[in-house]
Amino acid sequence: AQKITQTQPGMFVQEKEAVTLDCTYDTSDPSYGLFWYKQPSSGEMIFLIYQGSYDQQNATEGRYSLNFQKARKSANLVISASQLGDSAMYFCAMREIQGAQKLVFGQGTRLTINP
């Protein structure tokens, strides 16, 4: 079963607009963590933001925020005031406390910011 689902293969956004990247997950574990990573064309994986399953508030890191809706099992990434440098692949990932706590990734969304 797919643990992490990112339904948007590609997104095109005008510079300075806000963008929401979707992520839904599947787990029966009450304790888990959700991560977003950015992968620019150079290939490295850059950590952006983390949300814990017990966190009461949505995580924020600068222009990044996470719209966490636990009942819907969704953890959408919101990028405010998009910049050309935001063009990249974005991956949602989850770690469950059960088992080996391995980090499982979604298929990713390719975000392109247009000037």
Added chain:
Amino acid sequence: NAGVMQNPRHLVRRRGQEARLRCSPMKGHSHVYWYRQLPEEGLKFMVYLQKENIIDESGMPKERFSAEFPKEGPSILRIQQVVRGDSAAYFCASLPPYGGMNTEAFFGQGTRLTVV
């Protein structure tokens, strides 16, 4: 993250040869993940290692692939008798020994394996 070192960055092997990919985790980190990424796809979990111990190898192909993380030295992902389908980017990520659920995994730059 510059702290996790993978080498080589690019590796070309002929079909049937062996590929050895190395990962030196960040200082103080004792847990390592290996992932494989095909073009335009996500990262597929392969194996999760602790020093001298394999924690989870559920993503490793049953044949030709092996991984180790010795007490001293880097973690090694070994692919024997490579085939064209092994061509991919292989990423290593490391974690500290007592990280909680919110512990960020730090990734290396990846090794791009090309089988010709």
